[in-house]
Amino acid sequence: MEPSGWLELTLDYRSNLRCIGCTACDERGGEITTEEVGRWLRWGRQRGLHNLWLGGGEPTLRPDLGKIVRFARRVGYRRVLLQTNGMRFGHAPYADAVIAAGRPPVISTGISPSGEIHIGNLREILTGDAVHRVLEERGVEVRFNFVSDNF
Numbered sequence: 001m002e003p004s005g006w007l008e009l010t011l012d013y014r015s016n017l018r019c020i021g022c023t024a025c026d027e028r029g030g031e032i033t034t035e036e037v038g039r040w041l042r043w044g045r046q047r048g049l050h051n052l053w054l055g056g057g058e059p060t061l062r063p064d065l066g067k068i069v070r071f072a073r074r075v076g077y078r079r080v081l082l083q084t085n086g087m088r089f090g091h092a093p094y095a096d097a098v099i100a101a102g103r104p105p106v107i108s109t110g111i112s113p114s115g116e117i118h119i120g121n122l123r124e125i126l127t128g129d130a131v132h133r134v135l136e137e138r139g140v141e142v143r144f145n146f147v148s149d150n151f
Helices: 034-046 065-074 092-099 119-137
Strands: 006-010 051-055 079-083 106-111 142-146
Touching: 006 034, 034 065, 051 065, 065 079, 065 092, 092 119, 119 142
Parallel strands: 006 051, 051 079, 079 106, 106 142
Antiparallel strands: none
16 A cells, blocks of 8 residues: 555644534643654654644644744655644734744644534634635635534
């Protein structure tokens, strides 16, 4: 089987939102250290992986996110994708700091609710739009994914 070319790392399980139906967050979950992230990044490159997915929880809560992105670029990851609710990128100084870490990562934000559509989904759409605007103005490739189901 051919490798996908992607290394997927769940950095921790913290979140700054409490989305209904979200199973990605658990405050009791552990956190991978910066040093462990570095080891995994080297491990992936040794196996020919060249794309990196960083998620969680919420990766933008990590104070070392810029350092992780810089190191990933330095060891040869061509594409870095952050799966994020994006709220912190709506704050321009934070967005500028992460972008300054090197070639900007791709930002993917959205929600995949299970159950009935509710007002929280509107919040996610509006947040995604605000984040998209801030980052697009700075030349960052941004994707907004909104998936809805009713089960």
